[in-house]
Amino acid sequence: MPIKTLSIPTVDGRADAFAALPDSAGQHPEALPGVLMYGDAFGDRPVLRELAQELAGHGYYVLVPNFFYRTGPAPVIELPEHIGDAARDEAIGKLMPLIQAHTDERIVRDAESCLEFLTAQPEVRPGPVAVTGYCIGGLLAVRTASAFPDRVAAVAGFHGPVGADEPDSLHRLLSRITAELHLGHAETDLTPEALGELNQALDAAGVRYTSEIYPGTVHGYTMSDTDAFSPAGLQRHWDRLLPLLERTLGDG
Secondary structure: OOEEEEEEEEOOEEEEEEEEOOOOOOOOHHHEOEEEEEOOOOOOOHHHHHHHHHHHOOOOEEEEEOOOOOOOOOOOOOOOOOEOHHHHHHHHHHHHHHHHHOOHHHHHHHHHHHHHHHHHOOOEOOOOEEEEEEOHHHHHHHHHHHHOOOOEEEEEEEOOOOOOOOHHHHHHHHHOOOOEEEEEEEOOOOOHHHHHHHHHHHHHHOOOEEEEEEOOOOOOOOOOOEOOOOHHHHHHHHHHHHHHHHHHHOOO
């Protein structure tokens, strides 16, 4: 699938990004639903491009921004080809200050810029888009859907820290969502009791959703360049994500 290197204008500068398109994009430029994909904290690397290309192959224009662009272009830190547990801990230690500095205000400002950029692309059809994300990107996806309910038809988060907020903050976040939502939690990230509390909050907010723990998974299960990778977990993610997009955006 073709990859485009892009630069997204934002209030705070320009965010480097890439887009994955299906091979047939040039034949039917008006027909592509748009998807904004937030990666995990490790950012742009071969595995993230593979995920975007796989999704694009089902008929979507997939935009993947570097949300740490204020620090520099991706990758913002040096990463090994395979991120083992020790390398992961070292990398997270370096990235944590960037994660902590990525405030809700920054998230919303950048999300607006990304949505405007995505829907302005000539290959993307008018109308609402989908937003998906991994790890911290899952939280960014949910916050994007909450901040811009009229622009987002579907939202999905995988092994993301959704639900970590206090109950009042969580209710405010969820109550603004009108998109259909799927959350795929890692078994090590969420207890069944915590899942029940989160799902009760989703019920109370009136969100159309599925929210489940993926059996036998640990945090990061979608990323094949990490020790956390679960082939079964990745497949379950596709089995949930693709029908969600087909229901809400139409078959790409």
